[in-house]
Amino acid sequence: MSVPTASVPARRREGRVRRPVLYALASLGLLVMATPFLWMALSAFKTRQDLTASPPVWIPSQWTLRNFGELLQQLDMPRYFMNSLVVAVLVTACNLLFCSMLGYALAKLDFAGRSKVFGVVLAALMVPGNLLILPLYVLMSRLGLIDTYAGLVLPFAAGAFGVFLMRQFMKSVPDELLEAARIDGAGEWYIFWRIVLPLVKPALATLTIFTFLGSWNNFVWPLVATNDPGKYTLPVALATFANDPNRTVAGGNGMLMAGSLLVVLPVLVVFVVLQRHFTQGIATAGLK
Amino acid sequence: MSLVTGRPGGEAVPKPRRAGGARPPAARAPRGGRRNLQGWLFSTPFLALFGVFMLFPIVATLWMSFTDFGVRDVRRPLGAQFVGVDNYVKLFGDETFRTALFNTAYFVVAGVPLTVVLGLLVALLLNNGIDRARTFFRVGFYAPVVTSIVAVAIVWRFVLDPSDGLVAGLAAELGAKAPDFLGSPAWAMPSLILMAVWRNLGTVMVLFIAGLQAIPTQVREAARLDGAGAWQELRRVTVPLLRPTLLYATVITTIGYLNVFEEPFVMTQGGPSNATLTVSLDMYREGFNFFHMGYASAMAYVLFVVIMGVTVLQLRLLKDNTR
Structure with a gap:
């Protein structure tokens, strides 16, 4: 930079x-x-x-x-907080693993069909989520995954943005290092896990932040994929509460501001502490 | 099978660089084969998830858009009746959908230039205009990007509230009367656009700052030495060199704005009298409130085609023509 x-x-x-x-x-x-x-x-x-x-x-x-x-009386905020947290942690863990794996293959393994796979990743970057939610809802209800964590996590378990980011960073790992390990008899998984991943920790940090935040703030799919209020994530619970015609209007704004503060504050604190990673991540994804 | 044994003849020489070129193809085949296998193994998790949760839905949406997919078909998806292009024909006679298309276009045409130009101005201000506390300012302008749209939409709804809101209160203090922003058909959409600009400015700013820092200092110095003023430098040197960033920022902002959903969902529910009903919101309602899922799928595809078309158009119009 x-x-x-x-x-x-x-x-x-x-x-x-x-x-x-x-x-x-x-x-x-x-x-x-x-x-x-x-x-x-x-x-x-x-x-x-x-x-x-x-x-x-x-x-x-x-x-x-x-x-x-009053807000805690009307809304089970700790529960929604937990739901959001569990989903975000699972989505982030899956993305870290799957995106780095494909990023490694695209950056360092010269296999037949590599450029086609990269083409798929680039195409996936362009697909708007709105195009997918109708059949996804049908699919998830056929699989019995509506109102489950799996249903909330799986569609976001491997994002194209993450693959793109990891590929860019892994390209900068010197080939000689990997070649040396291969001559020493290291398998590809060992090289990936023990040599390449530790070298791209900054990229993993960036990907963690973006994926976690994206999941934390995600709204449309959790709105569609949950019917049981016990499975709502924070934004879904808050939006449902805000649009509830039966909500007591008097003092309602105070409760809504308290709820918004509880959703926004943790994110703002994390952002201020880690702000360097945000700006670098965007710049990397945008310009390379 | 281990890497070492699978490389016949490779052990004798430490680094077989294929110098002679006389190696028979048969000797290389197993190596290439294993590389292929490994490459595909590493790609499998992503490709499997992509296939099930992206490729399949893309195709399924297209199929559903040619059927009368309704609530009963959620249980038996293949039972949906094929209706040809009926949904698409109906769509263009649908007054509500035309309103939604218009509103989405309004949101994009007003919102994207505002966001991109303001983002560029803030980037110039923070990168060239000031030299201290840059990080502080950058963090401040970027903060809305990281927050939940739902939460900030609720906050904005309160800020713009006609009776207890901040803007109405401040206007009353000045002896003026603020309009009922979200309650009036004329003001509702500009209010949503303003909020979107506020929230997305930071992304564009960060992109432009990175772009500005990639411009070599010498180029600008040369312009200065040649007697270029600040405006000339901006117009003739900085902006042309930022063209790739400008293109990228415009494209991603446009795609995001064409999909606008949360803001009207939380702030206005599409009202008043459909003044803020966007295509995504219309699709959500048709699909999940009325369970006209075939019809909603047709909407999703029309929106997708519009997004692709606009993106290709922007890439054509804004790409570097000087080369």
Whole structure:
């Protein structure tokens, strides 16, 4: 990854005049981006009076946890949290294994039909999920997998994006290393598992983050593949609750903000801690 | 079979580089054969999952689109009646579907340029305009991308709420009256577009920052030395060099926006009076609320063909013509 462009004297000179303006502009933009999050986080702790106050109250005049209490009473949040977590962990584990396997074959094994398999991966990148859900639903109900973790995990167990990412990274592992191991009598699985995978740990980290997040935030398929509320994932439970006409309107917004905060906050924390991997992952997948 | 024994004649010389070229083909065959086997073994898990959960559904959707697949056929899929192109014919006479097509086009035509241009501007601002706290700003602009669309759609619904919402409250404080954003047919779609731009700006920004950093500094310096102003440098040097990134960002944003579903599902349920009904939402309703699955499959295929067509068109229009 290249370092930000080196400073140019000419730019530095004019920067003296313009820089404050540019910083103000960037800060203003950032404020606009952050406003919905701030509003959500603060509203989650507001009393009913503050939630309906006009003009709007930013800082709660009295902090309260009542919205969270009411939310937990109406929605089994720990259960939805567990469902989302189990599905995301399984999807991520499958992708790490299967995508690296194919990535390795595409990058390092010169087999007949390799370019065709890579063509399949590229084609799979383009297929929109909406095209698949109708027969997938029929298939899953025939297999008895509606309302099961398997039904939620299997369609996402090997994503084309992951294969693409792993292939790009594994290409940079020197061939001499693998050739040496082969001469020493190592089998392909040993080479893959013990030599190549440890060398592409950064790529595995990137893939973990993207797959986990994709699964955590996934909505359409879990919505279709679950009928039993006990099997809902967090987004499905939250959306169903938000669109429920019987939901008590008074104080409902406070509960919804509390729920949204519980869904969004863990992800934002993980993102801030690991932010370097995100930007690198996107740049790699997009440009190579 | 182990690797070593399977390589006849290979052991004598440490690195058989095939220098002579006189090796008989028969001696190489087992090696190539095993390589093929191993390559396919490593590909098997992905290909199996791809076959069952992607290839099969793609074909099955096409087949279903030519049948009257309904709720009873979920139990006996092969019992669905073949109806030819009836579903497609019906689709183009369907007022609701035409509205959904129009709304989706509205969302894409307004949303994609806004997202891409704003993403480019923010990338330029963060990459060239400022030099401190870049990471801080980048994290801030990218944050909405990683959050659940459902959660942020619920938040935006509250922000835009006509009675208790933030925007309405701020407008009231200024003595103005904000429109009922999600409740008015004129404002609902622009509101959804605004939210989509807010959420997807970060992806485009990150792509453009990576693209900008790949431009050699010397190129820009040369432009400066030749007397190019900031605007000229941007128009004549930076943007042309960003063309591949621009293409990629436009294509992925367009594909994402053509599939738009969560935003209208959570924020407006397609309303008011179908003003935000998109093709994906219409398909979901026909397929899973009314169980007109054959009809919904035809919708899915029309959308797929539109997506392919638009992608090919963009690749043609935006690809580098200078070469």
